[in-house]
Amino acid sequence: MEKYNPQNVARKILESIQEARKNMTMLNVMVLGKTGAGKSTLINNVFNEELAETGIGKPVTDQIRSYSKEGFALTIYDTPGLELGGENSLNKLLKEVTDVIDKGMKSGDIEKAIHCIWYCVNTNTHRFEEAEKSFISRFLDEAKQYNVPVILVLTQSFSKQDAQELRSEIEKENLPLAQVVPVLAQDYVIDGEYTVKAYGLERLIEIMNSVIPESVKNTLIAVQKANIDMKRTRARAIVATSAATAAATGAVPVPFADAVLLVPEQIAMLAGITVTFGIPVEKATLAAVVSATVGTSGATALGRSAVGGLLKLIPGGGSVAGGVISASVAAAITAALGEAYIAVMTMVAKGEMQIGDLETKEGKKQITKLFKERLKIKRNDKGEEI
Ligand SMILES: Nc1nc2c(ncn2[C@@H]2O[C@H](COP(=O)(O)OP(=O)(O)OP(=O)(O)O)[C@@H](O)[C@H]2O)c(=O)[nH]1
Ligand SMILES: [Mg+2]
Structure with missing residues (x-):
């Protein structure tokens, strides 16, 4: 029997950790939403690694970039700087997004499929804009065939009342969304005086965990820090x-x-x-x-x-x-x-x-x-x- 001492055991535990990390199934999350909605802030406050800050990511399409890190079983597909201006750009975005989902799905590899989509809407726009509404419903219509759960995240919801109003407004549309979830990803300071504490991320993870495939649930639990x-x-x-x-x-x-x-x-x-x-x-x-x-x-x-x-x-x-x-x-x-x-x-x-x-x-x-x-x-x- 190998000589037992804490150093030896620690080394074995480390090897086992590396092995477990290597074997973890990759979780792929797509984050959509207009520029300034709070996508990067959300990503960085939910996951263990600041993926959205580690450079410019890898271009996947014109508007979509992927962010990942060696040894970390998470890939984020982000749409940085997205502007929803006019029918052309909406159509283009819709095509890019569905292409990425389609490609992942057709690969037949669970590690390449998109497992969950967060669509971020800034609560402080105070209403659900027509262009956005139209994009989301067309997008959800397309996404249906792939069975990818879409969570509508109401970002920067420092006013819970505004968030609730917007939420009811969106829920009236009866869109095939997994959930509408208001969050404040980071503490918000009003007039340099009042601080609204961050909230909602724990719930976002819980909901996400209930809709993603079984095989990536342990990955989600490990890569997130909000719950x-x-x-x-x-x-x-x-x-x-x-x-x-x-x-x-x-x-x-x-x-x-x-x-x-x-x-x-x-x-x-x-x-x-x-x-x-x-x-x-x-x-x-x-x-x-x-x-x-x-x-x-x-x-x-x-x-x-x-x-x-x-x-x-x-x-x-x-x-x-x-x-x-x-x-x-x-x-x-x-x-x-x-x-x-x-x-x-x-x-x-x-x-x-x-x-x-x-x-x-x-x-x-x-x-x-x-x-x-x-x-x-x-x-x-x-x-x-x-
Ligand atoms: N305090 C606070 N500020 C937030 C929150 N979410 C977003 N912000 C602020 O809003 C601004 C825009 O947020 P980002 O996370 O960069 O938005 P984005 O959707 O990634 O924007 P693009 O990358 O341009 O598409 C930043 O100044 C953030 O600090 C939040 O939950 N709390
Ligand atoms: Mg960003």
Whole structure:
């Protein structure tokens, strides 16, 4: 068996993270709307990477550009600087947009299809302009055959009342839209005095998640930063699966000198949670997490007899009999580790702590505390709380 130490395990987790990122199905989102509607602001406040700011993008057609980043499973199709002036330009745009959708669909490759379209209308235009209305209904008519969900995003909705009025006006048209969603992507300061807090992005992601194909849902959860709850839910599902697998694997041997508690499922679990949160982590951070939880003698926060210390905390954990821990104890340790990691990732995602803080003495102490608290939870033999 390979020598166990936090550095080795951290390296394995990193490899598993890279693998999971590579295997993530590409999510393709098209963002339409007039110049100044707030498309770039929306994109940058919804996704982990500031795609719309990373240069001018790649021209796809005259009006459409694509933005992507190596190692990030998202492509945005944007229409920067779009003006809807006159019938000619509307026809041209309609053709370009449907061509891009058509090409993606006909490729037969889910990673090339457009999975969702945001049509952005600035709430502050106070009305649904005729040209725009006509374009949208013709466009929706075309889009129908491709089954691409279109969400109408009412951008810059710092006045919720204006947004509601515009929303009812649009809904009267009975257009085949997935939803009409008012948002304010970024805090808005009025007269340098009042600040209207950003809102609506969480809901936009929730709606989007309910209309996109199953195969890109995990990608959406990982690449967006607006809906942390959705990340937590997904991460908890990963933990449940890992704990159940750890239990199903059966009794886990525990060599005393090197407490190999980090079985492959736990490595995959920590990688999966990291990818779900979309937070860049370094090897040193992962090593800190490992040593602060299931780490071995010397490096561990739990003291020299790491295993014995862990087992004492687990209700009914017992002792290490014959160098083997029971399946249910393996599940309990796995669940506690996963939940503690989700707790710190949530704090980082919410900006309550920095990822680098985890490497500090204080940070490690906090992880240990979260882990120990979760070890004490009563669970069934699949690691589920009872
Ligand atoms: N405070 C605040 N300002 C916003 C918001 N959305 C857009 N803006 C502002 O409105 C202006 C236009 O926003 P952009 O995001 O650049 O609009 P766009 O649709 O990308 O425009 P083009 O790239 O020209 O097509 C910018 O000055 C933004 O700062 C928002 O949610 N909150
Ligand atoms: Mg823009």
